[in-house]
Amino acid sequence: MNALEQQYRRALRLYPAEWRRSNEDVVVGTLLDAAEHEDRSIPRRGEIANLVLNAVNSRLTRVPSLSRAARDTAATTALAVGAAVALTSAMQLEAGTGAVRAFDPDIATLGPFTSPTVVVYGLWLGAFFAAIAGFRGTARASVAATIPAAVASRLIADAEGMFGRPTWTFLALLIALALLVVSGSPGRRWPAFVSTFLAATAVLLSVNAQTASAFQNPFWMDAPGFLGWFPALTLAAAAGVFARRQRALATAALVVTLPFTAAAVVNGGISQAASYALLVALGLVVVCAAPRLFGWRLTLERR
Amino acid sequence: MREPTFLVLAALLEGPKHGYALLSAVNDLSDGRVNLQVGTLYGALDRLSRSGWVMESGTEIVDGRHRRYFTLTDTGARALAEETARVTARANKAAALLAQHRKGFAL
Incomplete structure (x- = not known):
């Protein structure tokens, strides 16, 4: 697991456990696909904040x-x-x-x-x-x-x-x-x-x-x-x-x-x-x- | 219907797509204007799946990366058709008003 993947997985920890079980690997795959196509080794600007906001929203709408x-x-x-x-x-x-x-x-x-x-x-x-x-x-x-x-x-x-x-x-x-x-x-x-x-x-x-x-x-x-x-x-x-x-x-x-x-x-x-x-x-x-x-x-x- | 939702549904008209393919298709459809974040895309796909507008249609692992494919359902296609009709009607009305406005301006 490279540093970028570790960063993404850390951000995804804020999502509900149930959501992570079924989606984490797929979302990380997409994030890494996008990084590879854009030739990046660090997250895109605002990407981590976006994941955090969506994680909070996911919790708010599920509770x-x-x-x-x-x-x-x-x-x-x-x-x-x-x-x-x-x-x-x-x-x-x-x-x-x-x-x-x-x-x-x-x-x-x-x-x-x-x-x-x-x-x-x-x-x-x-x-x-x-x-x-x-x-x-x-x-x-x-x-x-x-x-x-x-x-x-x-x-x-x-x-x-x-x-x-x-x-x-x-x-x-x-x-x-x-x-x-x-x-x-x-x-x-x-x-x-x-x-x-x-x-x-x-x-x-x-x-x-x-x-x-x-x-x-x-x-x-x-x-x-x-x-x-x-x-x-x-x-x-x-x-x-x-x-x-x-x-x-x-x-x-x-x-x-x-x-x-x-x-x-x-x-x-x-x-x-x-x-x-x-x-x-x-x-x-x-x-x-x-x-x-x-x-x-x-x-x-x-x- | 919000623009990202509209674009995701429209992108799926071409056939089943996985996450990154959807991001690229949305970018192409909007002429590079909409550059969806991955978190936003999966938030939208979550909602669209729950309302039965899209469905998962398979997974695969490529180079160790998980990919999940999504397909447009008949309900989703109907919702997209209704929204397209609404947007077209609105644009037509605006175009007619603009033509009138220009005519008035010319006089």
């Missing part, structure tokens, strides 16, 4: 057995809900900045903002407005950019000892929502975005009002005790929608609920984790088993 309609609806819902999370978190966090500065004028901040996470919020809101304006590609790209931005913002805030450090749970929730957006195609109808955004914002603001103050606990999902209501309500809503035979919407609601439920399990403590875990399991059973139980169409083909 959930969702129809394209369900994935697209989940992407639409996740985009609106993510923007609502960004808006409410930004409002709550930045509202505390004045109080913090009064208490400790030397505390590290990012200019007028508490931390670089403001960039993540900005990208989410930018994506939301781009989607409403019909620029769906821009919206997806902006949401995709929130993933590295979220990780970088926490690392920078840690290094600088900033007050407004987002928790990893909070960032993981935003990243999970971003992955839902990029694994589907957000819809074209702006009323769907606006109504979901307004509903999610109303829920999050009311939740924020009931939980810890912004000064002590700026990241609302770290306050235990309330978050179980959110998945419970959305599960009930999903059941209602499902009863009306809108299966894609019901599935999407369940899928978007899962990151919130997972955050509740992480932050709610042992006693609450059991009940939330039950909700998560119920959601997973419905999401995974429903296609077989009800004979949903499983194709992931984009036409």
Whole structure:
């Protein structure tokens, strides 16, 4: 095995094991054929990155057995809900900045903002407005950019000892929502975005009002005790929608609920984790088993 | 239908092809404009196989390299015919509008 083949096989390790078993040798053969015809002993420009991207895409499209309609609806819902999370978190966090500065004028901040996470919020809101304006590609790209931005913002805030450090749970929730957006195609109808955004914002603001103050606990999902209501309500809503035979919407609601439920399990403590875990399991059973139980169409083909 | 998908299906009209032969055929069909990456090609072939538009039609090993041949199915040929008709109709309409535009410009 020469160095080029080794490089190709290393890149292909990111594909699912099942895919590699049946395709790896054939794909490596084609890569080496192309290299030989182009008289190369190193990968073509962008070739390894392309393999990595296709490997990630292959995993994203294989993990959930969702129809394209369900994935697209989940992407639409996740985009609106993510923007609502960004808006409410930004409002709550930045509202505390004045109080913090009064208490400790030397505390590290990012200019007028508490931390670089403001960039993540900005990208989410930018994506939301781009989607409403019909620029769906821009919206997806902006949401995709929130993933590295979220990780970088926490690392920078840690290094600088900033007050407004987002928790990893909070960032993981935003990243999970971003992955839902990029694994589907957000819809074209702006009323769907606006109504979901307004509903999610109303829920999050009311939740924020009931939980810890912004000064002590700026990241609302770290306050235990309330978050179980959110998945419970959305599960009930999903059941209602499902009863009306809108299966894609019901599935999407369940899928978007899962990151919130997972955050509740992480932050709610042992006693609450059991009940939330039950909700998560119920959601997973419905999401995974429903296609077989009800004979949903499983194709992931984009036409 | 995206352009790479269209070109892959069109390339298979000539008969069964393996991976590298498909890459070359797509490049020729697009007059050198579309230079598919191998990862993209197999991603497209995965999707096309799942939807029944192409099927595997044999494998061979040449100089120690594995080759898998792909064939266009009847369903794939129908989808390609429909897309070709759609693209042709669109191009014809645009050509007619362009002719009108030129005429208006000349006046």
